[in-house]
Each structure stands twice: as C-alpha cells, then as structure tokens.
Amino acid sequence: MSQELTLLQRRVVLGPAYRLFYEHPVHVVRGQDVWLEDAEGRRYLDAYNNVPVVGHANVKVVAAMTEQALKVNTHTRYLNENVVDYAERLLALFPAELNRVVFTCTGSEANDLALRIAHDMTGRKGVIVTANAYHGVTSLLADMSPSLRPVGDYVEVVPSPLSFVGTPDEINAQFSEAIDLAAERLDQRGTPVCALLIDTVFASDGLYLPSRGVIRAAAEAVRRHGGLFIADEVQGGFARVGGNWWAFMQDDVVPDIVTLGKPMGNGHPIGAVVVKDALLDEFGKQSRYFNTFGGNTVSAAVGLAVLSELKRINATEQALHVGRLMEAGLKGIAQDYATVGAVRGSGLYWSVELTPSAQVAEQSATLAAAIVNGLREDGVLIGTCGNRNHILKIRPPLTFRPEHVELFIQALRRQFTSLDLQ
CATH class of the missing domain: 3.90.1150.10 (Aspartate Aminotransferase, domain 1)
Structure with a gap:
C-alpha cells in the first residue's frame, strides 16, 4: 500500500x-x-x-519569525516597536485618508470586524455582495458568501461585472444600477444598506481585471444610499495586480474600509482592517476590540519582513x-x-x-x-x-x-x- x-x-x-x-x-x-x-x-x-x-520558505521571512519568537511573543496590550513599525509601514502604502489599522489573524476576521464597524457606524445591517462572492469562514461571512450557501435575509446579491456586456463605461453603469436596485430592495425590507462588500478583483466570480472604473462606480452607488464601501483586498492586494499596491487603486477611489489577509504573512496567519480615522475613532468610543493574537509581536516581525521582500523585488x-x-x-x-x-x-x-x-x-x-x-x-x-x-x-x-x-x-x-x- x-x-x-x-x-x-x-x-x-x-x-x-x-x-x-x-x-x-x-x-x-x-x-x-x-x-x-x-x-x-x-x-x-x-x-x-x-x-x-x-515565495515558499522565504529565508528572510523565516529568519524574522524565528528571531522574534526567540525573544518574545505577546499581544497589543503591551508596547512593542515591531507592531507600531509594521502599522506605519503598511499604512504608508495606502492613500492618506486610510490612516488607521487594526490587526487580526485572518482575512475572515478582518472582514468580520469591517462589517461590525460598518453596522455600528451606520446603525444599519443590510449588505450587498456579488453573485458568486466568497468573503470568509465565519457564520456572518458565510451568510454573505453565495459561493458557499444561500445568503442571509439582510444580504442582497448583484451580478458581477462579468455578467454585463458593453463598453467599460456601459458595464460600469449597469453594475452601478444593480447596486442601486439592491439597496432599494434592502430598504423596502426594512434592512437598509450599511455596506457594499466586494472583492476588488472579483476572484470567485471569475476575475474582472483590469477594473476600468467599475470599483469607483460601485463605491459611488452604495454611498448614494448611505452605505460604506468595504474593499476586500485579500485576493487583489500587495501588488498582485501590478503597477499598484492595491487593486482598488486602479480606479482612483478611496474605500471607507479595506480588509487584508493571506499574503501579509507569506503563510503566517495575519490579517488587517485599514480604515479612515473618523470611522475607527467613533467605533472605539462605542465599542472595543481586542484580539489576543492579532498584531502579536511575531506576526508583526513577519509582516515587516514580507514588506521588505516585496520592496526588494x-x-x-x-x-x-x-x-x-x-x-x-x-x-x-x-x-x-x-x-x-x-x-x-x-x-x-x-x-x-x-x-x-x-x-x-x-x-x-x-x-x-x-x-x-x-x-x-x-x-x-x-x-x-x-x-x-x-x-x-x-x-x-x-x-x-x-x-x-x-x-x-x-x-x-x-x-x-x-x-x-x-
């Protein structure tokens, strides 16, 4: 055998x-x-x-992880240079308006926290996602991941840009209209939209790249209805699409919240929520967030090494x-x-x-x-x-x-x- x-x-x-x-x-x-x-x-x-x-088994990343693990591994309730250094270096890659970061262990945790912020800051619950989206493994995110199972009753599904035909401008207009209609349906059900959550490369839907303005059109549509735009960059982030660090930057738009995951640690579990300070400051007044392993000192060392390697290449x-x-x-x-x-x-x-x-x-x-x-x-x-x-x-x-x-x-x-x- x-x-x-x-x-x-x-x-x-x-x-x-x-x-x-x-x-x-x-x-x-x-x-x-x-x-x-x-x-x-x-x-x-x-x-x-x-x-x-x-790259697999990147020696610089493994060395940074080992070196920090031999010193100390603890959480964000103690001061540590690694965590602050990593936060500053990561935020330097974003538009100036996105100036706060909260660390998690996974992209699922990041999306979960982003939605919690959106719910609390808008006082609403409705969410719009694309037709074959996947956003994570928590119960909340499974409810808004139609590629996994039927969505929750507070979630509206719109066709991805791949479903529309025409010039880029025509596709943008059709996608924007679909979001408008979805927001109206949520409003009619008594669960007005708090957020549009999209994977900025539409990976599970079949990949829509380059985006040619569709992300900007989507953000404008949900904001017309009082919702926030959450850019899920777990798939498209960290230079994956080329030319920019983040896929949303193709479209000259600044999300309200950006979520990160997988590639941050090159295999080590790290995630993050990058957010505008006004949103996070208000959220922090009303609630609190602590994650024992999110932003731990070893993860921060790994994240710093990954950024250094990305810059090196x-x-x-x-x-x-x-x-x-x-x-x-x-x-x-x-x-x-x-x-x-x-x-x-x-x-x-x-x-x-x-x-x-x-x-x-x-x-x-x-x-x-x-x-x-x-x-x-x-x-x-x-x-x-x-x-x-x-x-x-x-x-x-x-x-x-x-x-x-x-x-x-x-x-x-x-x-x-x-x-x-x-």
Whole structure:
C-alpha cells in the first residue's frame, strides 16, 4: 500500500468538509520560491498559491519569525516597536485618508470586524455582495458568501461585472444600477444598506481585471444610499495586480474600509482592517476590540519582513512586467484555440474562461478539471474559479519570473494539444 493511500485513509479524522486538489492529490513536503516538492522528490511549478507572495520558505521571512519568537511573543496590550513599525509601514502604502489599522489573524476576521464597524457606524445591517462572492469562514461571512450557501435575509446579491456586456463605461453603469436596485430592495425590507462588500478583483466570480472604473462606480452607488464601501483586498492586494499596491487603486477611489489577509504573512496567519480615522475613532468610543493574537509581536516581525521582500523585488513593477509576458502567452493560446472564451487579468492574477464550441456550457467545468489535472501530472499547479468552476485560475507567487512564465505557457499548450481542443 502506497504512503499516499495510507495518508489518505488516515485523513478521515479531518472529516468530510475538507477537500483535496486534483484527482491524484499532491503530498507536499517542502517548498522553495515558486516550487513545491512532493514526498517522492518531484517538483511542481506553483502557479496557484498567492499566500506565499514572496515565495515558499522565504529565508528572510523565516529568519524574522524565528528571531522574534526567540525573544518574545505577546499581544497589543503591551508596547512593542515591531507592531507600531509594521502599522506605519503598511499604512504608508495606502492613500492618506486610510490612516488607521487594526490587526487580526485572518482575512475572515478582518472582514468580520469591517462589517461590525460598518453596522455600528451606520446603525444599519443590510449588505450587498456579488453573485458568486466568497468573503470568509465565519457564520456572518458565510451568510454573505453565495459561493458557499444561500445568503442571509439582510444580504442582497448583484451580478458581477462579468455578467454585463458593453463598453467599460456601459458595464460600469449597469453594475452601478444593480447596486442601486439592491439597496432599494434592502430598504423596502426594512434592512437598509450599511455596506457594499466586494472583492476588488472579483476572484470567485471569475476575475474582472483590469477594473476600468467599475470599483469607483460601485463605491459611488452604495454611498448614494448611505452605505460604506468595504474593499476586500485579500485576493487583489500587495501588488498582485501590478503597477499598484492595491487593486482598488486602479480606479482612483478611496474605500471607507479595506480588509487584508493571506499574503501579509507569506503563510503566517495575519490579517488587517485599514480604515479612515473618523470611522475607527467613533467605533472605539462605542465599542472595543481586542484580539489576543492579532498584531502579536511575531506576526508583526513577519509582516515587516514580507514588506521588505516585496520592496526588494520591486513587486509592483515585477508583477506588471511578468504579467505582460503571461498575458501575451495566454492570449496566444486563445488565438489558437476557440475553446478559450476569454482571458482576463492584470499583473500576476489571470483567468482563462473555457467555452467549448459544439458543447453545452456545463461541460466547460469538466474540461477545466481535465486541464487542471493534466497540468498537475505535468508538474504545474493551478486552480479554477467561477460559478461552475469552468474558469482556469492562475495566481503564482510574485517571485514568478519570465522563465517560469515560459514553462507555464508551454505546459498549458501541451494540455490543449493532448486534449485535442480546437
């Protein structure tokens, strides 16, 4: 009996809610930069994991974590330079109006706290989200994550920008109108809108990049109804889209609240809420927030090291440059294969929507799964997104370089050839 099969059998203790990637799961034992290695010593090019934003097992990040853990690890009720230094350096990457930060352990905690602030500051409960959104694992956030389950009765769902057709200005207007109508429905039900919560790259919906003004239009729409705009930057933040540190900056708009997570710690659990001081000052007068591990001294040291590494690799420009090569490769495949319906993305976040000709649309999910599993066998890791999981999702560490793009595009072409796609 193989080691993997034994491990799969033992995994029953984790319960059925857990899921594994790939028909033949990868037993990962180590990682380095953009590579993962399995128990048999085979390497895989990681074009999926956005959490290790500066590469797997980054030595600078691991050293900072170890050094601080050997000194002290405690919470924010004691003074510590690391925590304040990290807060100042993080906020320096944001527009001046976003000048306060509260640390959490996860993006879910960050979104939960952002909604608590919005609820308390507006005196309202209604929330607007997009059709296949995912915002976290708490009960509150599951109620506003239609990709997980039906939303709560105080939540209104609007189509994502991917659902609309026309010029960017026309799409912006349609998305704005959808938010207007959703706010009106909430008002009619007696739960007026307190916030629009959107993932600024619309990742679970299938990726809408570049945004071309749609985020600004959305913010203006919810503010017309007295609601706040919460930008969920867990997926799009930290230079992922290239050119800017945050995806919302593409649209020259300043959110009321921004939430951060996953990439902050390169695998170490950190999250944050970045907010305007007027909101947080008022919230602090009415309530209090303490998180034992949010903003602990080790997490702060890790966060500082991640920021230093992002600056070292010039992440905003690195993602932009390598992203252009990825775009050229993916659009080259799209020109050669009618199976590709759309290529969307910016920086180092890309999606490839599959729309097989002469097949019903539902079969595109089967095709996407075949490509993802074929790539896994070929030593390349990606995932899927969209309401039917029919869209290939590509989001490697930001240390991806031109030679990695070339390896990836070659492997993807091999899959289209082996599946005899046209």
